[in-house]
Amino acid sequence: MYTRAQLLAMGYDDELIRRAVQSGVLVRLRVGWYAARLHDPTIAAAVRDGGVLTCVDALQFHGLWIPPGHPGLHLRRTPHLTGKLPECRPLVGRLRTANEAVDPIPVALNHATRCLDSDEWIAVCDSYRNRTGVGRGDLAADMGVTGAKVIGMLEKTDRRSQSGTESIARVRLRAVGYDVVVQPAVEGVGHTDLRIGKLLLECDSVRHHTSKEDYERDHHRDRRALVDGWIVMRLTYDDILYDWDGVLADIRAITRAGRHRARGVEDRAMVQRSVDLSLLGGTVPSDFDT
Structure with missing residues (x-):
């Protein structure tokens, strides 16, 4: 797409523009605006x-x-x-x-x-x-x-977010009062999307799990996290965008019972290691701007 001024700067004059339109090289869209044949x-x-x-x-x-x-x-x-x-x-x-x-x-x-x-x-x-x-x-x-x-x-924006579904889940959860950690580092697992206490939320995108390798990797990560004492909830694209009420009800069922809280010594140490690893990895608890 070109304005008349852009075409003139490219070396056209009004006569050349008129001829280009007549020959079909340019398509006139409206006064002063033109497009190439393929647009x-x-x-x-x-x-x-x-x-x-x-x-x-x-x-x-x-x-x-x-x-x-x-x-x-x-x-x-x-x-x-x-x-x-x-x-x-x-x-x-x-x-x-x-x-x-x-x-x-x-x-x-x-x-x-x-x-x-x-x-x-x-x-x-x-x-x-x-x-x-x-x-x-x-x-x-x-x-x-x-x-x-x-x-x-x-x-409320956060440049650490890795997907649109993760962003929407974070904003909605914080809006109802949850303390949500973004991209926490988890020992033996790597970075996960969101964390509430010891509840890990993984937010899949519409293109997620398009390969067998991605599918298997994520299930290995989930299994390792569960064995270590984390609670893992994996949310699909449709869950977040079309069934948020159901998602929120499930999260509340866990948090109302206090199952997300790190009560024992081992759980508290596990969560603290996540905080420490996040700091060492360059991911800070807050999204500071310079």
């Missing part, structure tokens, strides 16, 4: 309707984890333009002139604050922060936001 139809649809791709569609285009259940074309428009389709608007922040066919990630994240639930939005931010290592303050600056609600959601 992404979703992006083209956004441009044709006076906008650019943003929100969850842009985030997916950039390769971030996206929760299911957000169909339709997600676009935004430069303030003076109109179109037939509804557009995504941020909770806070000014509307920006659209100069690229696909919004950069910080702009798309800002426009996703209305379309995604807060736990979903935090999970997508986790995906971005895990990939880039960007701190919360820098991300807020890149997004151009200062509103309390969005800043509050940013403060």
